[in-house]
Amino acid sequence: MAGIIDLAALLKTMEPVLHDTEYVFCSVSGGLEEYIPLNPIATFQEHEGLTLIVTKAAAQQYGLQYEGPFKQITLSVHSSLDAVGLTAAVAQCLTEQGISANVVAAFYHDHIFVQTSDAQAAHSALTQLAASS
Numbered sequence: 001m002a003g004i005i006d007l008a009a010l011l012k013t014m015e016p017v018l019h020d021t022e023y024v025f026c027s028v029s030g031g032l033e034e035y036i037p038l039n040p041i042a043t044f045q046e047h048e049g050l051t052l053i054v055t056k057a058a059a060q061q062y063g064l065q066y067e068g069p070f071k072q073i074t075l076s077v078h079s080s081l082d083a084v085g086l087t088a089a090v091a092q093c094l095t096e097q098g099i100s101a102n103v104v105a106a107f108y109h110d111h112i113f114v115q116t117s118d119a120q121a122a123h124s125a126l127t128q129l130a131a132s133s
Contacts, residue, residue: 003080003108010086011133015076016126022056022116024068025102038062041072042104042111053104053113070102071119073112073126079105086110093129094122 004010027049028035035043035052042053052064059066079086087103090112094101099122102113114122 003078003083005080005083007083007085007089008133010075010077010079010083011089011130013077014079014086014126014130016112016123016130017074017076018119018123019072019074021072022069023053023072023113024056024059024066024070025113026052026054026059026064026066028052028064038064042106069116070113071116073114073119073123075110075112075126078108079110081105081107089129090126093125097121097125099125 004013023041029049032043032050035050038052038054038058040052040054044051056066056069075090087105087110090103090110091101094114099114099118101122104111104113112122112126
């Protein structure tokens with residue numbers, strides 16, 4: 001099933017969902033296989049190290065240094081990987097509220113990670129963006 005490309009349709013139907021779990025970003029050395037027990041929800045290999053997005057509890061349990069905590073907001077619309085403008089519209093919306101956003105685009109949905117302290121305000125802003133589109 002193909003994702004939605006039209007920006008207006010994406011914004012109108014994105015239905016942001018705020019998750020309860022707190023996540024953190026970690027940069028570690030070594031291979032992914034060493035960190036599978038942490039059950040990362042996302043990884044990215046960079047020159048400087050392997051980035052993991054894991055629960056705050058898992059990072060603490062394994063004694064990892066991290067940035068965060070963050071809450072995840074999922075945009076519950078099947079956005080195409082070829083869509084243009086969704087990330088920019090979300091970033092602009094959150095910028096207007098003074099909220100930093102870390103965006104992860106997955107196959108079906110976009111996921112926005114915001115500081116836990118900003119999560120409710122970010123969710124409200126994104127919900128309003130959808131309602132006004």
